[in-house]
Amino acid sequence: MKTKTIQIKVLRQDPSSGQEPAYQQYTIESYPGMSVLEALQTVYGKVDSTLAIQGYACYRLVCSLCTYRVNGKLVLACRTPVEDGMVIEPPPKRNVIRDLATEIVTER
Amino acid sequence: MKAPTEILSCDVLVIGGGGAGCRAAIEAARCGNSVILVNKFPIGRSGTTITAMITYTGTMGQLGICPDDGPDVLFWDVVRGGHRLGNQDLIEVFCRGARDTVLELDSWGMKWDRVDGKFTATRLPGQTYPRGNHRDAITGMMMQRVLCEQVRKHENIRVIDNLMVTKILEDAGRAAGAVALDIASGRFLTFHAGSVVLATGGAGRLYKVTSMPEDARGDGFALAYRAGATMMDMEFQQFYPTCVVFPTSVRGVMVPGAIVYPQGARLINSLGEPFMHKYDPIRKEMATRDMMSRGMALEIAAGRGGTHGGVFIDCSKVPDLVAKHPKSFGLFKSIGMESFDRIEVAPGAHFSIGGIQINPFCESNVPGLYACGEVATGMHGANRCGGNALAETQVFGRIAGEQAAAFARYNAKTDFCEEDVDKEIARVRSFLTGESKETPKELICELQELMYKNAGLIRSEESLLNTLNQLVDLKARASDVKAGGGEKYNLAWIDAIDLQNMIQIAELICVSALQRKESRGAHFRLDYSEPDDTFLKHFCITLDKQDGRTITSTPVIRTREEVES
Ligand SMILES: Cc1cc2nc3c(=O)[nH]c(=O)nc-3n(C[C@H](O)[C@H](O)[C@H](O)COP(=O)(O)OP(=O)(O)OC[C@H]3O[C@@H](n4cnc5c(N)ncnc54)[C@H](O)[C@@H]3O)c2cc1C
Numbered sequence: 059m060k061t062k063t064i065q066i067k068v069l070r071q072d073p074s075s076g077q078e079p080a081y082q083q084y085t086i087e088s089y090p091g092m093s094v095l096e097a098l099q100t101v102y103g104k105v106d107s108t109l110a111i112q113g114y115a116c117y118r119l120v121c122s123l124c125t126y127r128v129n130g131k132l133v134l135a136c137r138t139p140v141e142d143g144m145v146i147e148p149p150p151k152r153n154v155i156r157d158l159a160t161e162i163v164t165e166r
Numbered sequence: 167m168k169a170p171t172e173i174l175s176c177d178v179l180v181i182g183g184g185g186a187g188c189r190a191a192i193e194a195a196r197c198g199n200s201v202i203l204v205n206k207f208p209i210g211r212s213g214t215t216i217t218a219m220i221t222y223t224g225t226m227g228q229l230g231i232c233p234d235d236g237p238d239v240l241f242w243d244v245v246r247g248g249h250r251l252g253n254q255d256l257i258e259v260f261c262r263g264a265r266d267t268v269l270e271l272d273s274w275g276m277k278w279d280r281v282d283g284k285f286t287a288t289r290l291p292g293q294t295y296p297r298g299n300h301r302d303a304i305t306g307m308m309m310q311r312v313l314c315e316q317v318r319k320h321e322n323i324r325v326i327d328n329l330m331v332t333k334i335l336e337d338a339g340r341a342a343g344a345v346a347l348d349i350a351s352g353r354f355l356t357f358h359a360g361s362v363v364l365a366t367g368g369a370g371r372l373y374k375v376t377s378m379p380e381d382a383r384g385d386g387f388a389l390a391y392r393a394g395a396t397m398m399d400m401e402f403q404q405f406y407p408t409c410v411v412f413p414t415s416v417r418g419v420m421v422p423g424a425i426v427y428p429q430g431a432r433l434i435n436s437l438g439e440p441f442m443h444k445y446d447p448i449r450k451e452m453a454t455r456d457m458m459s460r461g462m463a464l465e466i467a468a469g470r471g472g473t474h475g476g477v478f479i480d481c482s483k484v485p486d487l488v489a490k491h492p493k494s495f496g497l498f499k500s501i502g503m504e505s506f507d508r509i510e511v512a513p514g515a516h517f518s519i520g521g522i523q524i525n526p527f528c529e530s531n532v533p534g535l536y537a538c539g540e541v542a543t544g545m546h547g548a549n550r551c552g553g554n555a556l557a558e559t560q561v562f563g564r565i566a567g568e569q570a571a572a573f574a575r576y577n578a579k580t581d582f583c584e585e586d587v588d589k590e591i592a593r594v595r596s597f598l599t600g601e602s603k604e605t606p607k608e609l610i611c612e613l614q615e616l617m618y619k620n621a622g623l624i625r626s627e628e629s630l631l632n633t634l635n636q637l638v639d640l641k642a643r644a645s646d647v648k649a650g651g652g653e654k655y656n657l658a659w660i661d662a663i664d665l666q667n668m669i670q671i672a673e674l675i676c677v678s679a680l681q682r683k684e685s686r687g688a689h690f691r692l693d694y695s696e697p698d699d700t701f702l703k704h705f706c707i708t709l710d711k712q713d714g715r716t717i718t719s720t721p722v723i724r725t726r727e728e729v730e731s
């Protein structure tokens with residue numbers, strides 16, 4: 059399997075801390091077929107377990123909880139191949155809990 | 167320091183907001199009770215129900231295209247499909263209730279697929295008639311949507327998302343509430359409830375390859391077991407034969423074998439040879455899920471698998487894959503899979519058959535504690551037939567809600583011991599402070615590898631004892647695991663808590679699987695490869711006072727004389 063070392067940038071924040079959001083760069087091994095979701099899970103699992111992403115994933119285009127802003131565009135992370143230099147942010151207009159974990163408001 | 171905790175009071179507490187939990191909450195609310203429905207992640211966007219694509223065992227008789235079908239035909243299908251191990255009192259309830267739940271969901275706006283006013287239905291292996299109702303290819307998602315709408319309509323249901331129950335509180339052996347962690351804030355909530363319904367779904371994520379979503383970690387099994395509930399048939403874990411193993415970003419996504427084989431797809435080993443004829447000479451690739459999975463696992467174990475532990479499915483001859491299957495082949499294409507001629511697939515954990523023992527009132531043996539949906543067990547026996555799980559959530563969700571409501575009404579609330587709350591919060595918080603060499607996620611992956619390799623599809627006394635041994639070591643390491651990252655939405659903290667539960671469930675599976683010295687349905691033992699009817703009984707495990715396990719066996723409940731087989 060051909061692997062490649064890539065870097066991705068993730069916007070991190072904790073709104074209750076009073077600190078400004080800041081980008082953090084992570085280096086991971088990627089391979090052809092790796093999704094942005096898997097890349098983020100790899101960061102959490104192998105590089106920095108303090109990174110917060112949505113805790114649930116269906117991995118198959120059902121839940122849309124993996125919606126993030128990648129290079130400025132809203133995408134489903136489970137279907138988007140990861141690329142070197144990608145910038146990943148929470149979707150706009152959502153309340154951020156921490157990092158990429160946001161409040162999902164189901165109207166009720 | 168005493169952690170801050172808020173106490174919320176209700177008649178019925180429903181834990182888990184998938185198909186079963188929503189239905190239970192609706193029924194309890196209809197009975198006039200105050201209900202709190204909690205879910206670990208955002209409700210309607212998590213759990214397993216939303217991932218179910220097609221079939222819902224429903225129409226029987228005049229409503230559909232097979233007027234000869236009815237509850238009695240379905241009864242024997244479920245009995246035989248479960249290799250005669252299903253409890254027939256539950257099967258009776260299921261068969262009589264399934265059809266009405268289709269109509270009920272319809273009245274709530276489900277809009278089932280129909281032709282000329284009649285329900286259309288798919289026929290699945292093991293079902294005598296076509297009775298798998300559907301709604302496009304998003305049956306589960308639509309079901310969850312209409313259920314959430316109904317939940318919203320009841321003012322006496324309060325829904326709380328991102329709330330993870332970590333303990334069921336008891337008073338003198340009766341369920342009295344629960345302790346839960348608010349994942350977003352890291353704060354604890356305590357529930358004081360008249361009765362508790364567990365609807366937390368299955369535990370496929372105990373295995374490295376699984377078609378189940380990330381939250382199918384089996385919390386409810388561990389919660390119930392620690393509260394004194396009897397766990398039954400834990401050795402039975404259904405696998406779906408063709409789940410992708412590589413690329414790992416789509417690991418577990420199902421390739422719909424039964425649809426693509428008739429269109430020219432082939433299942434081959436690493437030498438390029440078809441192999442299913444060796445394991446099921448007549449049905450070959452169209453064999454039932456348990457036989458397909460067993461054949462694939464044996465082929466892989468014989469060393470004729472690929473580098474990622476699977477065999478291959480060649481779909482190059484099948485037309486229009488991407489357009490017809492956007493959520494499998496479409497997804498594969500979008501992450502960069504260029505051709506579909508060699509997709510590596512292996513059996514993935516798909517449905518937890520075993521679980522909390524219930525009677526037809528959805529009562530566990532702990533007074534005030536009810537269970538429904540995949541976390542409960544009894545009707546499927548040794549193997550679940552396709553389509554029955556979704557209908558099960560509705561048939562038994564309703565009963566659980568109604569019975570839990572009655573229990574709360576007729577029994578005065580008892581008080582749990584505050585010390586138990588403090589102890590639980592201290593236990594959960596202990597993972598937050600300090601440092602550990604290994605992360606919770608690493609240990610979860612290790613557990614998943616271990617269970618998949620040794621206690622999954624192919625088992626033997628040796629592999630099971632070996633797994634139990636390794637679990638002792640893993641448990642010791644897991645108890646020391648730490649989750650830096652603070653209190654707010656700390657995934658490592660959730661993983662640390664889940665890990666303890668997962669190891670406990672893994673032990674129950676192995677212990678139960680050791681007892682069953684035969685092969686039946688989803689349970690296959692290399693050292694006892696044939697069915698043996700002296701094992702037509704259930705194994706039950708309870709936690710005794712000394713923290714030890716008590717294993718007993720109990721007969722299969724039969725309500726009808728078996729006619730011709
Ligand atoms: C890919 C796939 C396809 C399937 N297709 C079909 C099909 O076509 N037909 C069919 O009949 N069956 C199908 N099944 C099986 C069926 O979907 C499930 O058995 C059923 O939906 C389970 O419903 P449930 O309500 O019991 O659990 P779930 O829907 O899983 O809901 C449980 C909920 O409890 C929550 N929870 C868990 N732990 C806690 C906790 N500690 N505190 C609070 N909340 C918690 C979870 O987050 C989850 O939201 C399929 C399964 C899979 C994996």
Ligand code: FES
Nearest residue numbers: 117121122124136
């Ligand atoms: S993980 Fe569910 S849609 Fe992407």
